[in-house]
Amino acid sequence: MTSDGKGIRLDVYLEGDSKVYDIEMQTTGKSNLPKRSRYYQGMIDLNLIEKGADYSELKETFIIFVCLHDPFKHNECVYTFENRCKEVQGLQLGDESTKIFLNASGNKKNLPEELKNFLDFLSGEEPRGRLATEIARKVELAVQHEEWRTEYMTLLQRDREKFAEGMEQGKILSIQRLLKKEMDNDFILSLGYTQEEIDEAEKQLMTTV
Template sequence: KRSRYYQALLDIDLLQKGQPYDLLPPTFIIFICVFDFFEQGNYVYTFKKCCLENLELELPDEATTMILNTKGTHGDISKDIKSFYDYVNNHIVTTDFTKQIDDEISYLKLDTKVRREFMLMEARLLDERREGEAVGIAKGKEIGLVEGEAIGLAKEKLATAKRLFSMGLSVQDIAKATSLPIEQVEALQAEQT
């Protein structure tokens, strides 16, 4: 779903208000993963929309999502991509391509404006994560309270049923009075005797 979200953000930013959608350029969403999300061993997973009734029929929306698996073991990739994977996994510079990447990263780390923006982004992400956790905890407490009330109510009904048995009421009357299923009241009666 993150891929879909990024695609939507891209598409919204690519058109000005009132522009026709046919001005949308081809887009690529690329994820670099240091784990094999699909556990198939591919170096690259490329996704385009296709028709389920005819898998050879592709929707020509020019949107592509690629997942680069740095832990992949098979598939055709270029020497530069392989060296990029080695760089991501082990921070090893083996080609001019990874040397350029390493130089750019070193430069960006020294750039105080970029560092500040990165730190602000990390802080925003941390805030969002904390907000999400707080919402999750609140929701969990709410569910727990509802479940706790249901358990408490069930125990209360059983206690009432036991008292009504001691007063000599019938199974049917106890079931009506407590809203318990007759089967449960009969099982309780069997326990009592």
């Protein structure tokens, strides 16, 4: 979840003075990773900045998905995305948000040795190098710790519930923005929202007025 327990639970959340890292482990070949990265970015930004604070207080963020399957089917081990202008070559938006997808099944030929060892370990090979060996040791300790296993399963179930709640609340907030713009009921329904969601959005909106 975000660092103060709001919204969602992130696999690994590291926050320093100027940078934030969110690392997500992805073991299945789901196709919604780009939009999930967008969702996580939004939730992290909301957590970083208080209401009424200046946007300059937002820290540089890196969202990193560690995948066992190639999410983009180009056989790369590292896919790095930044926001850039389509019309002007080389012009970056400068919003200091980077999304990185690591692919354990890609071509590891030109990778740094530590990263190659790490991705090989994820693919099922024996751990080699400092990072992979240390991770393997920590995993073994966790497997042997009954209390940690129970806690993990409890958190996993809560994560799933929180993610579903977050998606639903996101719909409510979108409907509320439409209502504030005085969009009529039929138009909102035409966008794919249900009447129950519209009613809930109106109810929540009235309680905050």
